[in-house]
Amino acid sequence: xxxxxxxxxxxxxxxxxxxxxxxxxxxxxxxxxxxxxxxxxxxxxxxxxxxxxxxxxxxxxxxxxxxxxxxxxxxxxxxxxxxxxxxxxxxxxxxxxxxxxxxxxxxxxxxxxxxxxxxxxxxxxxxxxxxxxxxxxxxxxxxxxxxxxxxxxxxxxxxxxxxxxxxxxxxxxxxxxxxxxxxxxxxxxxxxxxxxxxxxxxxxxxxxxxxxxxxxxxxxxxxxxxxxxxxxxxxxxxxxxxxxxxxxxxxxxxxxxxxxxxxxxxxxxxxxxxxxxxxxxxxxxxxxxxxxxxxxxxxxxxxxxxxxxxxxxxxxxxxxxxxxxxxxxxxxxxxxxxxxxxxxxxxxxxxxxxxxxxxxxxxxxxxxxxxxxxxxxxxxxxxxxxxxxxxxxxxxxxxxxxxxxxxxxxxxxxxxxxxxxxxxxxxxxxxxxxxx
Numbered sequence: 001x002x003x004x005x006x007x008x009x010x011x012x013x014x015x016x017x018x019x020x021x022x023x024x025x026x027x028x029x030x031x032x033x034x035x036x037x038x039x040x041x042x043x044x045x046x047x048x049x050x051x052x053x054x055x056x057x058x059x060x061x062x063x064x065x066x067x068x069x070x071x072x073x074x075x076x077x078x079x080x081x082x083x084x085x086x087x088x089x090x091x092x093x094x095x096x097x098x099x100x101x102x103x104x105x106x107x108x109x110x111x112x113x114x115x116x117x118x119x120x121x122x123x124x125x126x127x128x129x130x131x132x133x134x135x136x137x138x139x140x141x142x143x144x145x146x147x148x149x150x151x152x153x154x155x156x157x158x159x160x161x162x163x164x165x166x167x168x169x170x171x172x173x174x175x176x177x178x179x180x181x182x183x184x185x186x187x188x189x190x191x192x193x194x195x196x197x198x199x200x201x202x203x204x205x206x207x208x209x210x211x212x213x214x215x216x217x218x219x220x221x222x223x224x225x226x227x228x229x230x231x232x233x234x235x236x237x238x239x240x241x242x243x244x245x246x247x248x249x250x251x252x253x254x255x256x257x258x259x260x261x262x263x264x265x266x267x268x269x270x271x272x273x274x275x276x277x278x279x280x281x282x283x284x285x286x287x288x289x290x291x292x293x294x295x296x297x298x299x300x301x302x303x304x305x306x307x308x309x310x311x312x313x314x315x316x317x318x319x320x321x322x323x324x325x326x327x328x329x330x331x332x333x334x335x336x337x338x339x340x341x342x343x344x345x346x347x348x349x350x351x352x353x354x355x356x357x358x359x360x361x362x363x364x365x366x367x368x369x370x371x372x373x374x375x376x377x378x379x380x381x382x383x384x385x386x387x388x389x390x391x392x393x394x395x396x397x398x399x400x401x402x403x404x405x406x407x408x409x410x411x412x413x414x415x416x417x418x419x420x421x422x423x424x425x426x427x428x429x430x431x432x433x434x435x436x
Contacts, residue, residue, distance in 0.1 A: 017038070017041065017043040020068055021068060022045040022046075023045070023064070023067075023072070023087065024048065025071060030097040030145045033101075035047060036147065041104070046067070046068070048060045062090055065091070071094040071095070073095075097146075097147055098172065101150045102174065105150050108158075108179075109162055109176070109179075109211075110159060111206055112163050112181045113169065113181070114181070116183065116259075116317045116320060117259070119163055126161045131280075132276075136159040137149055141163040141168060146160060166203050172206070172209060177206065179216075180210050182216070185200060188315070188316070191338045201228070204225070214235075214273075216236070217236050218241050219240045239265050239269050244264075245268070250286055252290060253285060253289065254289060259295075268281060293309070293419035294311050295307060295309045298423050305398075307400065308402050308426075310415045313338075313406065314340075318349070327397075329353055329354070329400065330394055330401070331349065331356045332356070332359070332383070332400065332403075334358040334362045335359070335409075335410055336361050336362070336410035337365075337406060338407050342365055342366060346369030346373065350375050353375055354376075355377070356378075357380050357389045361410040383402075384425035384428075387422065402419075
C-alpha cells in the first residue's frame with residue numbers, strides 16, 4: 001500500500017477517528033462489520049458503494065475525499081481502484097477492514113492462508129480449540145469479518161482463527177498473527193495480479209508481519225518461495241504433505257478426502273509442537289464433518305454418485321478433488337476466468353475425466369481444449385442442463401463431479417449459490433427417477 005501522506009492521522013484512537021467521518025468503501029459484509037465497530041467506538045462514518053444500497057453513496061470524488069481522513073475498504077477493492085487513488089490524492093489514509101479491526105483486537109490470532117483448503121483448516125482449528133475448552137471463532141475470508149467479532153465487549157480471551165485471502169493480505173501494515181498456517185501455493189487470481197509472483201508476495205506479507213515464531217508451511221510453499229527468490233525463515237516448520245496422512249477416518253469426516261489430509265498434516269505439526277495428544281487430534285478429525293459445497297456427496301441415482309465441490313474456484317482445487325476418485329469421472333466445470341493457463345489445466349484434467357460438460361464464461365475454451373485431448377466435451381447453457389447431460393452419459397458406478405475450477409461470479413453471486421443450484425438439480429433428477 002502507498003505510504004501515508006504526512007497530514008494523515010497516524011493513530012486509530014477513537015478520539016482521532018471522531019474528528020471527521022470515516023469513509024467505508026464497499027457496503028457488503030465487511031463494510032457493514034466495520035461500520036458496526038465504528039458505531040461501538042462512537043465514530044461517525046459514511047459508506048460508499050457503486051451498487052445500489054440502503055445507506056451507501058454511489059460516487060466518490062475529490063469533494064468527498066476532503067470530508068474524510070480515513071478510508072476503510074473491503075477486500076474487493078484492488079489497491080489501484082479509482083476511488084482509492086482519489087482518496088490518497090486527497091490526503092486520506094486507506095486501510096483494509098482486517099487491518100482496521102486488528103487495531104481494536106486484544107485476543108490471540110491464528111492466521112490461515114493458502115490457495116486451497118484454508119476455510120476447512122480454519123474451521124477445523126476452531127473446532128479443535130473449542131474441544132479443548134477454549135473460546136475460538138473462525139473469522140476473516142469465511143464471511144464473518146474480524147470487525148464483527150471485535151464489536152464484542154470482551155474478547156481478550158478469545159482466539160480469532162482468521163482465514164486470510166491474498167486480497168486481504170496485500171494491504172496489511174501492522175496486522176500481527178501469533179500463528180500462521182500456509183496450506184499450499186498455485187497460480188490463481190491472475191485477473192488481479194500481473195504474475196504468480198505478485199500473488200505469492202501478497203501472502204508473503206503475513207510472514208513478514210508474524211508476531212511470534214509459529215509458522216507452518218507446506219513444502220510447495222517453500223519451493224515457491226525459493227523460486228521467487230525468498231528465504232523461508234528458520235522458524236518455519238516445513239511440512240511435507242506427500243503422501244497424505246494414512247489415518248483411518250469415517251466417511252463423513254472432512255478429512256476422509258485425500259486432498260484435505262494434507263491440511264491435517266499442518267495441524268498435526270502444530271499440535272505436536274504444543275505437546276498435545278495426537279489421539280485427541282485424530283478423534284477430532286473423525287468428528288469434523290464435511291462442509292457444504294466441499295466435495296460433498298449429494299446423492300446416488302441408480303448407482304451413479306453426484307458430488308458437489310462448488311468451492312473449487314481454481315485449477316488446483318479441481319485437480320485436488322479428482323485425486324479422490326480411483327477412476328475417471330464425468331466432470332462438470334467452467335465459470336469466470338481469473339487468468340491462468342487454461343490449456344495446461346485441460347491437459348491435466350484429460351486423463352482423469354471420461355466426459356465433460358462445461359458452463360459459463362470459460363465453457364467454450366475448456367470444451368475445445370478437452371476435445372483436443374480426446375475427451376467428449378459439450379457446452380451447456382446452465383448447471384441444471386449440464387447435470388441432465390451428465391446423467392444421460394453416465395452408467396452404473398460412475399461419478400459425476402461438479403468441481404468447476406473457475407470463479408462463480410459470471411453467473412452466480414458466489415460459490416454457495418452455485419453449489420445450491422447444482423444440488424437442487426441433482427435432487428430434482430433423483431425425484432424424477434424415483435417417479436419413473
